[in-house]
Amino acid sequence: MASKLASDFGEQFLTCQVCMLHFRDPRVLPCLHTFCRECLQEWATKQQPLECPTCRTQVSLPDKGVDGLRTNFYVNNLLDFAAVKKEAGPGVPCQVCEGGRDQTKLWCTDCAMLLCESCTAIHRKVPVTSQHELVPQEGTEGREGPDRPQRKRHCHKHKSQELVFYCESCNVLVCTACTVIDHRPGKDHNPVEISTVAQRGRETLKGLLEDIVPRMKEMQASSKEVEKKMSNLNPAKEAATDQAKAYFHQLADLLQKRESEILRQIDDQCRADGKALQTQKEAIEFELAGLTSAQTFCQQAVERGSDVHILEVGNQVQTRVETLLAKQQDLESDWSEFQFVENTTVKDFNDEVWTFGGLKTDVDVSKCGVVVKPAVQGFHCSASLTTVNRAGHACVTHSRAVTTNMKDPSGTGVPTKLQMGSEGRWEISYVPKVTGNHSLEVKVNSQEVAGSPFDVTVQDKGTPVLTIGRKGGGVGDLDGPLDVAVDTDGTIVVVEQGNRRVQMFHADTGGCLGGFPVSGEGPYGLGLDSEGAILVTSLGEDCAIRRYSKQGALLNSVQPDCLCPSGAAVLQDGRMVVSDSAQGSCLLLEHDGSLIRDIGSGHLQFPSSIAVDESRGVIYVTDRFAHKIFAFDLEGNLTLSFGRQGQGDGEFQSPAGVALDPAGNVIVGNAGDGRVQVFAPDGSFVRNVATVTGKSARGVAVTPEGLCVAVACYKGHCVELYRYM
CATH class of the missing domain: 3.30.40.10 (Zinc/RING finger domain, C3HC4 (zinc finger))
Known part of the structure; x- marks a missing residue:
């Protein structure tokens, strides 16, 4: 042995x-x-x-x-x-x-x-x-x-007792003493001899082994097919190069420049295809390695594992194998050999010299698509192109195959930049200098993509690029949105006072992704923790801070010594900062609601929203009665205050919402006049972003990477997104 x-x-x-x-x-x-x-x-x-x-x-x-x-x-x-x-x-x-x-x-x-x-x-x-x-x-x-003799497993509670039973109700191994004390047979416990349960687990693992083998063979065959196509890359390149040279040598010096251009296209296509095929091969081999590892582990467990081992790892093995088997992997390569094509005979070359020759690829221009994103004057804007092959799959082509041309309303050209992404996706970026209808022409292999030229409406800086919701109680409608937040995936989360619920929306389309009702007489503020849970503050007699999952399940409820919890922010370690507008202070709380310290007493009159810059250890609080922004450190010391009542730059009319951009700048929404303003971390005024619909900007939030600012328009019954960076 x-x-x-x-x-x-x-x-x-x-x-x-x-x-x-x-x-x-x-x-x-x-x-x-x-x-x-x-x-x-x-x-x-x-x-x-x-x-x-x-x-x-x-x-x-x-x-x-x-x-x-x-x-x-x-x-x-x-x-x-x-x-x-x-x-x-x-x-x-x-x-x-x-x-x-x-x-x-x-x-x-x-x-x-x-x-x-x-x-x-x-x-x-x-x-x-x-x-x-x-x-x-x-x-x-x-x-x-x-x-084979194996080390015995003993109960952690009864040290001298060997584990000989398995409680199916609790999914745990137990000893004989446990079946008498903690796992007595009955409606709550069902201890069974481990050999009986282990046999079922062994049969399950055998079934998984049978499922792995054909999948491995399929992936191995696919890997060999990709490798075969990779081996044909250089021969295809050499054949196309030889054809191009033989053709262009007949045209002498007049065709030298064009010849060089075609040769570069061939090299670019070869590199692009080679990179795509290599990536696919690596992905397949990576999945194959996972299956091989799981097969080895599973086989070892079946053939040599003890009953205890089967029960210990059986569910884990099953979860791992089922995950690997369920994972979708593209095993078919879309690459097809390219070849040089003679578009024009030698006798006709004189007037068409720049059209002579070309690289035939698998791109089907009629199936390529362009998506134009909202454009705002003075900002970096973009459209996306996807190159598609005849089979309808996204495919890679060389950069010289794609050309773009943009003109503003007067016909003046607007510089564009083309950047190749992954899997046939391209980004067309530009910075429009004027508003109005622009024209974007997109060509692949000198042919216009369907829909080209595209109409691009460029809006001014104060116009929302997206408006979400309208007054109502249906799905996607809003009634008195008070606060807004954006999670790490870019999902926009809104709390409504009128409908007493939370809804979630897609940041690009504004489509509703779901929602749920919330408890409490007056839902007011939002906060998101590091685990993706949603915190909702509520006012009234049943005031509390309630924590919900994205599916609407109430995870826990905290009722601190607080008369009127309004704004809330969650630190990375789970601690919370909550504003109490009735008592004129903020509370730093443990995750269970126990008080760490009071912040802002004697300075704040009617604190509303909170934003925390953990990198600098600063808490920003809007004060609607004082018409100011106050900044405290986490120890509760006042470090800064700025603003005064007024309608000028840097002045406030009942500031309500506050958020931070990636650079640490402070974004403030005014409930009184709807202005959204930006301030540097030291409180100096930077610029105005917009004035929102309904003239009442409440909660504000920044989308990932600071691209847009989302504003809860309380009186407009909507959320508006404005370009920010």
Whole structure:
């Protein structure tokens, strides 16, 4: 058996791929790769989020961190068995008394120790160890898989009791004592012998193995097909190059410039196709590696794992394999060989020299599409082009194949910049200097894309690029939106006072993505925490801070010593800053609502919204009665205040909403006159963004990368987005 172990696995299977030593307390990641506990802990301190060192799969650690990961008892057993083989040789001392070098030794599967004859006799007499299983070295040679002696697993609560049952209700291994005390059979518990449950788990894993094999064969065949096409790249290039040279040599010096141009196109196409095929091959091989790893792990568990091991990792293996099998992978390559095409005969070249020759690719211009995004005067604006092949799939082509031309309303050219993205996607960027209807012409391979030239309406800076909602109670309607927030994915979250609900919208289209009703007499403010949960403050008799999932489930409710919670902001560590407009202060709270400190008492009159710049440790608070913005540090010290009542630049009329852009600038919405203004971190006025519909700007938020500012228009019953950067 020892020789079989060495031939099947070798040292590599028992070696951690981080420290390159034998596993010490091996732990299994969700992707089924195993590492030392200490290695994973060190890896986790260097990387957030944690990625598997082998397959780069992102790992969400349990609440207990690395200590909460499953132990790979199968690897532990193999290490024990390797130790038996190593330590059972002649001249090796007993691991208890360090004597008996020439005696026959036995291996205690409970203690994982090698014992001489004397220590074995004592071991059998001591009550605590008398029931331990002692196996001679020769007794392990013919026993494989689950029948091979393995280290016993004992109950963490009843240390002397072996785990022999599995409570199906609790999904946990238990001992005999547990079935009497904590897992007594009945309506709440159903302990079953582990062999019975393990057999079902083993059959499930066998079924997964059967599903893996055909998928692996399919991916292997696809990888070979891509590799075959990659091998044809250079021959295709050489053939096209030879054809082009033979053709252009007949046209002598007049065609030299055109010849060079065509050769560059061929090289560009080859590089573009080569990069695309290489990327596809790497993606396929990456998925294949994942399947291979899962197959090995699954097969080891089925063939050699104990019942306990099957139960420990069965669900994890099933989740990993099903995830791999469900993942969609494009196994078909869309690449087709390109070739040089003679568009014009030699006798006709004189007037059409710049049209001679060309590179035939798989791009179907009739299927290419252009999406024009909202344009605002003076800002970087863009449109997107997707090049598509005859099969209808996005495909790569060389940059010289795409040309763009833009003109403003007077016919003056507007410079455009073309940038190639991934998978046949291109960005056409420009900065319009005037408002009005512009014309954008887009060509691929000298042919206009369907719909070209495109009409592009350029708006002035104060016009919203998108308006979301209208007054009403239906899906997508809004009634008195008071606050707005934007999550990391760009989803716009709005709280309505009239409909007492939260709704979520797509930032590009304004389409409603869902919503849910909220508790409380008067929902008022919004906050988003680092886990994506939505915090809603409410006023009135049942005032509280309620935390909801995006699906509308109430996760928890906090009722601090607060008369009128209005604005709320959540720090990365879960602490909250809440404004109390009735008491004229802000509260720094723990995540459970317990008070850390009071902030702003004696300075604030009617605090409303809050924005926190954690990088600088500054809390910005709008004060609607004082018509100012106050800034405090996290210790509660006043560091800055700016503004006064008025309608000029830098002045406020009941400032309500506040947000921060990526540079730390402060964006403020005025409830009194609808102006949205920008201030530097030191409080100096920067510029006006817009004046909103209905003249009542309440909550404000910045979309990812600071591209737009979203403003909750309380009296306009909508949310308006304005270009910002």
